[in-house]
Amino acid sequence: MQLKLEHFNIKIGQHKVLLNVADARELGVNPGDRVRIRGHQSLSAIVDTTDDMVPPGTLGLFHEVYEHFQDWDKPVEVVPAYRSKSVSVIKKFMDKKPATQDEIKILVNDIVEENLSDIELSAFITSSYIHGMTDDEVEWLTRAMIESGDTIEFDTHPIMDKHSIGGVPGNKISLLVVPIVAANGLLIPKTSSRAITGAGGTADLMEVLCPVEFSSQEVKEITEKVGGALVWGGATNIAPADDKLIRVEYPLSVDPYYQMLASIMAKKGAIGADNVVIDIPVGPSTKVPSVQEGQKLSRDLINLGHRLGMNVECAITYGSSPIGRKVGPALEVREAMKVLESMEGPNSLIEKSAAIAGILLEMGGAAPRNRGKEIALETLRSGKALEKMKQIIETQGGDPNIKSDDVQVGQYTADIFASADGYVIEFDNKWIIEIARLAGAPNDKGAGVSIHKKMGEAVRKGDSILTIYAEKEFKLENALTTAQRTNPIVVEGMLLRRVPGTYGFQ
Amino acid sequence: MQLKLEHFNIKIGQHKVLLNVADARELGVNPGDRVRIRGHQSLSAIVDTTDDMVPPGTLGLFHEVYEHFQDWDKPVEVVPAYRSKSVSVIKKFMDKKPATQDEIKILVNDIVEENLSDIELSAFITSSYIHGMTDDEVEWLTRAMIESGDTIEFDTHPIMDKHSIGGVPGNKISLLVVPIVAANGLLIPKTSSRAITGAGGTADLMEVLCPVEFSSQEVKEITEKVGGALVWGGATNIAPADDKLIRVEYPLSVDPYYQMLASIMAKKGAIGADNVVIDIPVGPSTKVPSVQEGQKLSRDLINLGHRLGMNVECAITYGSSPIGRKVGPALEVREAMKVLESMEGPNSLIEKSAAIAGILLEMGGAAPRNRGKEIALETLRSGKALEKMKQIIETQGGDPNIKSDDVQVGQYTADIFASADGYVIEFDNKWIIEIARLAGAPNDKGAGVSIHKKMGEAVRKGDSILTIYAEKEFKLENALTTAQRTNPIVVEGMLLRRVPGTYGFQ
Structure with missing residues (x-):
C-alpha cells in the first residue's frame, strides 16, 4: 500500500506508526502488529490505528521512525511484516521455556534499538520477575547487554570496580573508595547512576564537584590519566539495555532479581573489570532484607562473575541506618570531602569506605592479604586520597581546589526535635529518603537531611534529631510538614514497658 | 508547579502527559509516575518526559487528557500524585497474592477509563496468563466487567444467548441459531465480534446484510420488537473492558484462560441472559485442542454461570474442519441464507446449528426435553426461521427481501487443484483462514474461500479442491501464491504406505 507521510514530532520510546483504521483493515493489520516500510531505508514499526488522527492514505510517523527518513516528501510502500522474533522469545519467558543464547541476543538488541512496544517489554519484565532465569540465561543476558553497547579495553591491568546495591541513604562511599584505590596505583573507571527513587546517586553527588557526563572513550582517557573516574553511566552508552528496562520496571516497582x-555485571564486564567488590547492605528497608538473602545474592554474583571471567567478592554490610550523617548531594559531598581533608567524620562512613577499598587493594595486589583496610586508612590519613580526588575532579573539568566548606548547601533549614528524653529506637531509611526528596534532592543539589541522632543514641527532650535543608522555601515547608506528620523516629525512655507481677502487689 | 498547556492531537489509549525533564526533576517525578492536574477539572495522568518535545514550563497533553479541559489557555497547577491503587492490585497478581472484590473493581474501572499504561496492563495480562485466578477472582472480574459498561434489563424472560469459542473457519451458525430461537418465541439479543485474526466474525457476516452498530438501548428495542438481534458488541459499550484487554493480549498472542x-460471561451477564449455550469446538487448531480440555472449560463456564445466576450448557463440537464449505463474510452469508431459504447446504452447518438451537429451545422451555433439535430443524424447514431472519434484517435497517444469490462475492477467483488421485487426508484450519485473509477477508466482504473437498473425501487428479475469491486482483494473486507454496492439503491414494515382509520375498 502506497502511503504519504505525516510526522508527529513526539518521541515515544518505540518505533511506532499510526495508520487510519480503514488502511489498517485493508492491509489486514491490527494495533500491535508490525509493518515494513519499503523505501531507501527499509525498516519495520509497530502499528497503532486511529479514526481521525491521520486520514486514509497517510502514515503517521512518530519521531523514532521519522529519524530514519531523509526524503519524507515521497510516498512509501507499506506491507504487513512478520511478528518480531523477539516476541516469540518473550513468549518463551512467559511459558518458562528455555531460551537460547542467540534468542537472548536478538531480544536485547531489539530492546536497545527500541523495536519493542511497552506491552512486549512489560511482558518480558513480568515473566522474568515471576519465573526467574537459569544460570545460562543470566550469563547470556549479561553478555548480550555488554555487546549491545560500548565496551572499554584498557592496555594495563588489572581493572578494578565496585558496586553498591541500593537502598541505604547516604551511601557516598565511592567518593572515598575510588581515590583510595587509584592512589594506590590501580585503575578504577567507576560509572555510577543518578538517583531514581533515592536522594542522590554517586553521579548526582560527583556532579556537585565537576561534570560527570562523558563518552566511554573519555572515561578510558580519564582513567588512564589519573587512575580513577567517577562518571554518570547513563551518558556512556555502556550496557544501554539497562536504562530501557528500568523505564519499564520503575512504574511496576519491581527489579527482577x-x-x-x-545489569550490575554487564556494566562491570563492559569496562573490562578484572576485580570487583559488591557492597550488599542488608536491612529491613534495603533491597536485601536478611543476611541469608545477602549470601545467596553473593553466591550468584560471584558465580556469574566467574562465568564472565571476572573475580568478584561481596561485602555484606550493615544497612539499617544511613551511612554517615548526611543525605542529599551537596551535604554528602561535604561530608566525604571532610574525611578526605582531615579524617574528620562519622565512623560508619570511614570504616565502610576503608573496608571496601581494602578488599579492592588486596584483590588488585596493592596490599598484602588482610592488610587492605589498614593501607586504605593510611591512604586517607596521608592525604594521598585527597590528592587523587583533586586530580580526578580536575581531569573531569572541575575545580581541584574546592574545600568541603565551599560546597553550598540549601539556605532554608528546619529541625525536627525530640519529643521526650530517651533513646532513638526506630529510624526508617525510607522516611529519611522521602524527606530529602520532598526537600528537593537530588535535583536541588543543596537539599537534603543532616542527621544528628541515629538509632540507639540518647536524646533529651527538645534536642534536634535532624535538620532539613532546602534551596526553595516551599519545598522546605513540604518536607517539614510531612516529616512532622509522619515522624517515625521513636524516642523512648530506657524503661520500654513495665510488666506487672502476677500475684497481688509487689 | 504552574505549567501552561500544549495539546498533542494524538490518542494513545491512556491518560498521558509530557513533561520537560527539567520540570520532571524539579517535581521529583519519573517517567511512569503520575501527576495530578489541579484545575476546574482535577484529574491524574501518567508522566512521560522529554528533552525537547515540550520546553520547561509547559505540559504536553495527549488527547485523552486534553478532552477533560474546557479552558486550556489557562496555566494549570501540577503536583505529584500517589501511585494508582490499581498498580498495587496488579502487583498482587504478579506476586500471586489474593485480590479482593473491591480491588478488582477498581482495576477494571481503571482499565475501562484508560487510566493505566501499557506497561501496567501488560503486567496484569502476563501475570494472569502465568498464575491464573481463583474462582472468586474470576467471578469478581466478571461482575466488574459487567458493571463497568452498559447493561440491558428486559421486562420479559427468559433471555437466551449463545457463544462460540473461536478457531474454526466458517462457523456461521449464529445466522441460523438466532432466527430459529427467536422464531420460537424466545428473546435472543446476540452481540458478536468482528474477526481479529479470523476470516470473519458474526458481526462481519451480518454486516453484509444490514447495519450492525447499535447502542445497547437499540439492541434492547430490536430484540423486544422481533425477538432477536445480531449486532456488533464493540459498538454497544457492553463489557467494554474486554476490548481494552484484547488490545494488549493480541500482540502477545495470548488469551489468558x-x-x-x-469476557465471555460478562457479555452474557450484561444483557441479562438467563440461559446460555457455549459452543466449544475441539481440534488441533482451535483454542481447545482436546475433549478433556473442552470438559474442563465446560465445567468452569457452568460454574461461573452458576455464581452469576445464569444457566449455562456447553456443547463440545467437532472443530477439525471448517463448518460448511464457505469461509469469508459474503460467501458465508450466502451459504447460511441458502439453508434458511431451502434447507440446501452442507450437513455440518445444518446439523450443528440445529443442535445448538435445539439446546436453547429446551433450556428456554420452547421444546420438550430431547426434542429441541427436531423442532429447530422443523423451524428451518417450515420457513419460519427465514421469515424471522428477514424481520431481524429489516429491523436493523437492511433489505429483508435479499436472496442468497443476490449476495455479491469477489469477482476474481482462482482454484487449487488436486495433484493426484486419492483422498484428502490433511486439512489445516489455520491455513484456510490465512488464505482467506490474504484474499482480503474480513475487510473485503466478497473475499474468501469455497471448499470443494473436505477431509476424507475422494478426489481425482486435477479436481478443484478449493476456490479463492477476492475483490482485488493483487490480493487474489497474493493468496494464490501463498496457497500454492504452502499447500498443506495432502492427497494420497488409499495405499498410504507399503510395509514389506520380514522374511524374503512374499
Missing part, C-alpha cells in the same frame, strides 16, 4: 544480576 | 471465561 536475575536482571539485577545481569 | 480466566480472562476468556470472564
